[in-house]
Amino acid sequence: MAGLAAVIAALERIWPENRAVNVVFHGHSVPAGYFATPLIDRRASYPHVVAGRLAERHPHAVLNAIVTAVGGEHSESGARRMGEVLGHRPDVVVLDYALNDRVIGLGRAGRAWESMIASVLGAGAVPVLITPSPDLTADPTDPADELVRHAEQIRGLAERDGVLLADPFRVFLGLHERGEPLAGLMSQANHPNGRGHAIIAAEILALFAETEPAGEGSRSE
Structure with a gap:
């Protein structure tokens, strides 16, 4: 959690020593806020839930949640857009592509994720990798299911x-x-609903909670 420790320290600084902290959410339709397509509910989507909870925990922070996600996109396209992402001078970049990566397969997806991770690290930012939310056509208990295999690949990366x-x-x-x-x-x-997005947000917030000073956060999001 060493990388996040510096981000938390920046969130804790008080004016005039504070600065803007930028968290970029890069991915497909889920972080973009699509619920029942074409309906978008940005306020209930996990990037904005995460930003809201972090703002509550760090009331002096100038926190920007920047969503560069594009509906229908897979990780190869996302990797080609990393210049756009890094142009926001991110402190943290959250990567979420597994649902759509089934179209391009494990090999191509793995190389694209490796490229994005390297780009984020090279910019001095903190990458956070996200395993997928459900697809009701997939079997999450079957190790051979493509979505399960992509989740496992992301864990391995x-x-x-x-x-x-x-x-x-x-x-x-x-x-x-x-x-x-x-x-x-x-x-x-x-596409998850509000309850589903809350689960994703809680997993991201747990990473910050492990790094925050005692009493600032918890795992019971």
Whole structure:
């Protein structure tokens, strides 16, 4: 959590020593805020939930949540747009592409994620990798399912590169295994509803909570 420690320190600074802290959310339609397409609900989407909770925890922070996500995009396209992302001078870049990466396959997706991670690290920012939210056409219990395999690849990249991982797929799988219908967390087959977005946000916020001073955050988001 060393990288996030510097971000938390920046969030804790008080005027006139403070500065803008930029968290960029880069990905596909889910971070872009699509619920039941074409409906967009940015306020309930996880980037804005994360930003709101961080602002509550750090009331002196100038915190910018910047969404560069594009509906329908996969990680190869996202990698080509990293110049746009880095132009925002991010402190943190959250990467979320697994749902759409099934179109391009594990090999191409893996190379694109590696490129994005390297770009973020090279800019001195903190990458946060996100495992996918559900797709009701996928079987989260089947190791051979493409979505499961992409989730596992993302975990492997995070471990290999020593970067942060938020793993909402693990949480959704646990709920499914305990008998909760995943449909109740979805706006449509491949887009979460507000409850689903809250789960993703909680996993990201937990990373910040582990780094914040005692009493500032918790894992019970």
